[in-house]
Amino acid sequence: MRKIIMGAALVLTAALLTGCGSDGSPATADKPATATQPKAKPESGSGEVKHEVTLEVLGTGTTSVYYNLDTNKFEQVQLPWKRSSTITLTTDAEKKVGLGVSVAPGSVTGSDGMLHAAPCVITVDGKKVADNQNGKSDKMCEFKLK
Template sequence: MRKIIIGTALVLTTSLLTGCGSDDKPVPADKSAHAQADAGGKPGPDGASGEVRHKVTLEVLGTGTSKVYYNLDTNKMVTATLPWKKTSTIALTTDAEKRIGIGVSVVPGSVPASDGTLRPAACVITVDGKKVSDNKGGKSDKMCTYTVK
């Protein structure tokens, strides 16, 4: 339970810090990554020309059900039937986003191991088809996190 609470705190902290620390104008709440992806390479709010798009997939592997906390196009917690997958296109539109990146993460809940104990479910993050983060098949109690640049 402590690991889930710590993981949740990390996800929330990551999501709060993702929008902090730059001099860029704030993006209105209705401008999701999908809405930004439809901008078609037009200059961003800071005068940046073009945008960089990345297809990001979060996965939690295993069987049964588990809580899944994730930060992708939204910050959310779901009770999911495993295996679970969420894919979205992340659009980096400003110079700051291109330089610093946007954090994405997934915190898998616990699942029963073969010996009857509970362990974290396996998680994987892929960007443009390349695996960039995992928790070693659930052997690590760390969440999967990555900064998309």
Template sequence: MRKTVTGAALLVAAALLTGCGSDSGNGDGKAKASPSADGAKPSAAQSPSASAGAAGGVKGGATHEVTLEVEGQGRTQVMYHADSTGFEEQTLPWKKTETIELTGAEQKVGYLVNVLPGSVKAADGSLKQAPCTITVDGKKVADNEGGKNPKGCSFLVK
């Protein structure tokens, strides 16, 4: 019985990790909004900015323009977090620019933004992590050394 439950749990986890969600097909990293059955707008509890505000305090502090980029050719999975969060297959090169607004607490301790690109084919035919960069207010603040650093790109915005 334990083997059956463990096997089922692994299958469910694998299905979730392989992206069972729908793809908007527009390649810009933005999912199309799907109206609810009753036509109501999403509640504040469903809104990423509302939950971030509830967890981090009252918004109204400093704002920063954050640009996440992944270079390369073809398509790969890209996981990212700035003002919004996503894990989607993207056509490369890929770029996402968002404005984040920090609370007073976030200005003191920082707000983590990151991008973790998937693999792309290297010149020798092997797979390597795609190159990524993070730019905050026009200044490059993080890169993964052309794909050499497997941790991707992350930066603490204050």
């Protein structure tokens, strides 16, 4: 069991490192589609920008999920799974460069009996901004909040 967890952690780490070079450019054939930046909700007079972010992993059964929302976490979860948080951008750097949110779903057994990536979705302020094409892409779901 320990070897399985360590193997999953290594795979998820590799997936995250692969995604670190993302520049937010438009989707390509091997990259899941991402939407444009949702309209920010500025707090009156404070200069802060708030976004309601929801991460979802769909399917049935159990799988591992690594996510970066308001903290970085790795969990074994029952599907379907959802986490929401209000993310506040306070610094000029966060507003200009962005703050990354992501979810790397584990595998689920498909209708063909083979293991496939579980479908994942990120919504920001109620608008879908990233997905992994219903599990057809091996990429994790990620988005930069600005």
